[in-house]
Amino acid sequence: MSSTPLSSHIPDFDLITYYAEREGTLFSRISPWTKLCFLAFLIMVITISRNVLLLAGIYLMVLLLFGAAGLPLRKLFAWYLLPVVFVISLVGILVWNEPGVPIFSLPLPGLTLTLTMSGLLLIVTLLLKALISVTFSLFFLMTTRYQHLAGMIARIFPAPLDQIFLMAYRFLFLTLAMTASLLKSVRCRGGGLLQSIRMQGRLFAGIFALVFIRSFERGERVQRAMSARGFTGSYTVCGEVPRPILAEYGVLVLMGTAVSYLAALSFLGVTV
Amino acid sequence: MTVSRRSLHGPHCPPLDPDNELIHVDCACHTYPDGSVGIHDMCFSVRRNEIVALCGPNGSGKSTLIEHLNGLLLPSPGTIWVNGRTISSGEQAGLWKEVGLVFQHTEDQLFAPTVLDDVMFGPLNLGLSPDEAKARALKALDLVGASALVNKLPNYLSGGQKRLIAIAGILAMRPMVIALDEPTSDLDPVHAAMIEQIILDLKGLHGISVVIATHDLDLAARIADRVCLVRDGSVFAEGPPREVFYDSALVREAGLEPPMTVRTWTDYCEAAGIVTDEYPLHHDELVRALRRIG
Numbered sequence: 001m002s003s004t005p006l007s008s009h010i011p012d013f014d015l016i017t018y019y020a021e022r023e024g025t026l027f028s029r030i031s032p033w034t035k036l037c038f039l040a041f042l043i044m045v046i047t048i049s050r051n052v053l054l055l056a057g058i059y060l061m062v063l064l065l066f067g068a069a070g071l072p073l074r075k076l077f078a079w080y081l082l083p084v085v086f087v088i089s090l091v092g093i094l095v096w097n098e099p100g101v102p103i104f105s106l107p108l109p110g111l112t113l114t115l116t117m118s119g120l121l122l123i124v125t126l127l128l129k130a131l132i133s134v135t136f137s138l139f140f141l142m143t144t145r146y147q148h149l150a151g152m153i154a155r156i157f158p159a160p161l162d163q164i165f166l167m168a169y170r171f172l173f174l175t176l177a178m179t180a181s182l183l184k185s186v187r188c189r190g191g192g193l194l195q196s197i198r199m200q201g202r203l204f205a206g207i208f209a210l211v212f213i214r215s216f217e218r219g220e221r222v223q224r225a226m227s228a229r230g231f232t233g234s235y236t237v238c239g240e241v242p243r244p245i246l247a248e249y250g251v252l253v254l255m256g257t258a259v260s261y262l263a264a265l266s267f268l269g270v271t272v
Numbered sequence: 273m274t275v276s277r278r279s280l281h282g283p284h285c286p287p288l289d290p291d292n293e294l295i296h297v298d299c300a301c302h303t304y305p306d307g308s309v310g311i312h313d314m315c316f317s318v319r320r321n322e323i324v325a326l327c328g329p330n331g332s333g334k335s336t337l338i339e340h341l342n343g344l345l346l347p348s349p350g351t352i353w354v355n356g357r358t359i360s361s362g363e364q365a366g367l368w369k370e371v372g373l374v375f376q377h378t379e380d381q382l383f384a385p386t387v388l389d390d391v392m393f394g395p396l397n398l399g400l401s402p403d404e405a406k407a408r409a410l411k412a413l414d415l416v417g418a419s420a421l422v423n424k425l426p427n428y429l430s431g432g433q434k435r436l437i438a439i440a441g442i443l444a445m446r447p448m449v450i451a452l453d454e455p456t457s458d459l460d461p462v463h464a465a466m467i468e469q470i471i472l473d474l475k476g477l478h479g480i481s482v483v484i485a486t487h488d489l490d491l492a493a494r495i496a497d498r499v500c501l502v503r504d505g506s507v508f509a510e511g512p513p514r515e516v517f518y519d520s521a522l523v524r525e526a527g528l529e530p531p532m533t534v535r536t537w538t539d540y541c542e543a544a545g546i547v548t549d550e551y552p553l554h555h556d557e558l559v560r561a562l563r564r565i566g
Contacts, residue, residue: 222380238396
């Protein structure tokens with residue numbers, strides 16, 4: 001298995017696990033249930049809210065949390081590439097010709113594209129929402145031990161869904177490691193992801209498909225090695241997931257109240 | 273004990289010494305779905321407190337046989353006895369408790385996020401409580417000299433360290449037999465020596481019988497009590513390493529070359545016209561033998 005990351009723009013699962021298992025900060029000692037509830041509340045808030053200032057504030061707070069936990073901010077910004085590309089690919093066309101104050105126009109043969117303030121706000125809002133959820137999800141994963149995560153999944157999902165989830169999570173590691181070794185072999189012979197796609201598209205596609213087949217084979221070998229140690233289809237979850245302490249319950253109640261208030265305002269037609 | 277030879281399509285080989293045999297394989301066959309033969313009429317046994325080396329070239333059936341010992345594969349046809357019990361379909365489920373398996377590619381074995389979690393995996397499957405499993409895991413890590421790696425991520429370890437953790441993962445389950453597939457392949461000399469010493473300790477200090485599948489005959493010569501030569505999916509000759517390895521024709525028949533020490537000594541004696549009844553197997557013995565003849 002390779003310990004070299006696949007790309008600086010794809011979350012490095014080994015690094016995420018390293019930070020999670022290190023348990024180096026106060027945030028690692030917070031109950032995973034509290035963090036999960038906080039994540040759920042955040043998702044609700046960003047779903048309800050369309051206020052750029054509120055979203056920017058939340059984003060700043062989440063970013064501060066990430067930094068305060070001693071997690072790597074530079075890596076985080078590199079990992080933003082995929083969510084940013086995802087948002088832009090979704091709303092890149094929709095932002096044009098939104099009603100509102102025009103900022104600039106782009107004349108094209110047969111039509112004129114106009115970027116308005118509303119269009120700009122739309123993309124900024126969606127970007128902030130994506131970055132908040134990505135940042136806090138990574139914060140959650142990087143401050144929660146795998147055993148605790150496994151314990152939570154076992155509690156939340158019924159069997160065999162929990163097992164499928166846990167195995168799929170580990171399978172992701174295998175696939176990424178396999179892809180990383182593929183890219184390494186391409187790079188060491190002077191190739192690169194973009195160059196290879198341009199120059200040897202068909203070959204590269206073939207090799208890329210092979211990665212998945214090999215990942216399955218590798219998964220099978222891992223499963224055999226697990227069976228050799230008594231695995232019968234049920235991953236034994238070890239230890240209890242720490243419960244929230246009183247102060248954490250307090251924070252969750254406050255957060256829940258704030259989310260309910262925002263939800264009520266939104267229901268009454270007030271823009272939040 | 274002398275070298276015993278067996279025809280590749282030989283007769284049945286029921287256990288001769290049931291009290292002393294922990295594992296006995298009688299004419300086991302295994303064919304893979306694509307039709308390739310993994311093992312064929314395989315007869316093999318593991319006795320109490322011994323290190324037995326399965327020596328053969330790549331594709332000779334060593335790994336396939338090892339997977340049968342743990343119940344990952346079942347012979348069809350053929351019979352396997354483990355601790356006096358016949359293993360048939362459906363009964364192999366608990367075999368992993370008695371026979372531990374260390375895979376050649378440790379990446380396949382180490383799947384948990386941390387070393388401790390991985391070593392605890394087997395004991396937890398044995399039904400131990402997390403505290404007991406942790407205590408066993410820590411003890412096993414200590415036995416292989418890898419206590420310092422307890423909180424490390426397997427992916428960030430070197431090949432030698434991964435091998436140590438893989439052995440600890442099996443040792444924590446306290447099986448009566450441990451089978452290691454190519455235990456020192458791809459390792460640097462220091463880590464290979466560490467693994468070698470651990471194998472000797474498994475037998476010497478813990479009374480665990482060890483099976484090693486290897487084409488490193490120098491390793492087998494140094495540590496094995498008994499050597500089985502494997503060819504075309506079957507053990508065709510077995511005996512003490514000194515007798516097996518000094519029969520060059522037999523070793524070459526298996527598609528292998530005698531160990532370096534054996535070749536050096538044989539060539540030296542031939543070149544110098546020395547006739548001797550000394551048969552050094554490893555480096556120290558060779559040095560002593562050379563000193564004696566001046």
